[in-house]
Amino acid sequence: MSQPDSSLRPPEDSSKRQGDSSGSPCQSEPAERKSLWREPAVVAAIIAMISAVVVAVITVNFGDKKNPPSASSPAGTVSATAIPATGPTLKSEPAVETTAPPxxxxxxxxxxxxxxxxxxxxxxxxxxxxxxxxxxxxxxxxxxxxxxxxxxxxxxxxxxxxxxxxxxxxxxxxxxxxxxxxxxxxxxxxxxxxxxxxxxxxxxxxxxxxxxxxxxxxxxxxxxxxxxxxxxxxxxxx
Incomplete structure (x- = not known):
């Protein structure tokens, strides 16, 4: 009896060849995760936030240097009005009269x-x-x-x-x-x-x-x- 022609065999299932010995198909690798830092919109938003914080800090520091708090005010506050001295005042000597009265x-x-x-x-x-x-x-x-x-x-x-x-x-x-x-x-x-x-x-x-x-x-x-x-x-x- 003649041997069947091998060329007439159906193609072998590739999934079985790549699987394990049990013949079950192999799990495919998950798709590569995209990093958020590579998104232009996210990067731009973060830069804008950092810039806003830097400008705010510079403004506060400049204002403190331009209008320093008075010595009698608590640290970190600016006194709106001068506080009059409450201690005893020295009485000045009267000026010597050098001209005639009117x-x-x-x-x-x-x-x-x-x-x-x-x-x-x-x-x-x-x-x-x-x-x-x-x-x-x-x-x-x-x-x-x-x-x-x-x-x-x-x-x-x-x-x-x-x-x-x-x-x-x-x-x-x-x-x-x-x-x-x-x-x-x-x-x-x-x-x-x-x-x-x-x-x-x-x-x-x-x-x-x-x-x-x-x-x-x-x-x-x-x-x-x-x-x-x-x-x-x-x-x-x-």
């Missing part, structure tokens, strides 16, 4: 009051004037502002007394402020009797720091050492 700060004590000063007639004589009371006296007391001396080591003329300060003034009556300035700027010492003449005027800051304007009206006496004066005095408000 006219409103002065009171007129008297205006153009006449003083008659007798001429010198003794050896080493003197006369003395208290401008605040508009009186002339022979004795030199602590209340006098001007004294006239006739030599003997004291000069021959008119001197300021007991801390009084005087200087030349115009013959038109000044304001108290102008008179104070004239006295301080002038700061005269001895003025001779020849210079202390009718038609001249002087400003005096007195021993009690009142202000006097002295106008020489006339000269009297044979030796020219007596005078008639007109005196105006202002006292500062107290």
């Amino acid at each position: 006219s409103a700060a002065w009171t007129l004590a008297f205006n153009d009051k006449e003083i008659n000063v007798k001429p010198l007639s003794e050896i080493c004589p003197s006369w003395n004037i208290n401008l605040e009371t508009a009186t002339a006296q022979d004795a030199n007391t602590v209340n006098t502002d001007l004294s006239g001396t006739g030599g003997c080591g004291n000069g021959y003329g008119v001197n300021p007394d007991h801390g009084a300060v005087w200087g030349e003034s115009s013959t038109m009556k000044p304001t108290p402020e102008q008179c104070v300035d004239a006295a301080k700027v002038g700061s005269l010492g001895l003025v001779s009797f020849d210079t202390f003449a009718p038609g001249t005027a002087y400003c005096v800051v007195t021993h009690n720091r009142n202000v006097a304007w002295v106008r020489v009206v006339r000269r009297v006496g044979a030796n020219g050492t007596g005078f008639d004066l007109a005196v105006t005095v202002w006292a500062p408000h107290k």
Whole structure:
């Protein structure tokens, strides 16, 4: 009997050939997983989130440096208003007055009051004037502002007394402020009797720091050492 032709055999099942010895088919390998990091949309979203966080941190840090919290505020907060100091305050010393008060700060004590000063007639004589009371006296007391001396080591003329300060003034009556300035700027010492003449005027800051304007009206006496004066005095408000 002839052998069947092998070419006429049905094809062999390939699944049986690749399977195990039991003839069951082999399990196929699962498809390769795609990584999320390879998705462009995911990467872009993550970059946007990181950028937003960085910008926020930089903004906060810059704001803290531009407006640092005050020393009295808790850390991390900014005080809206300054907190006034609650401790004891030091009392400053009053400033030394270097200029005269305005006219409103002065009171007129008297205006153009006449003083008659007798001429010198003794050896080493003197006369003395208290401008605040508009009186002339022979004795030199602590209340006098001007004294006239006739030599003997004291000069021959008119001197300021007991801390009084005087200087030349115009013959038109000044304001108290102008008179104070004239006295301080002038700061005269001895003025001779020849210079202390009718038609001249002087400003005096007195021993009690009142202000006097002295106008020489006339000269009297044979030796020219007596005078008639007109005196105006202002006292500062107290």
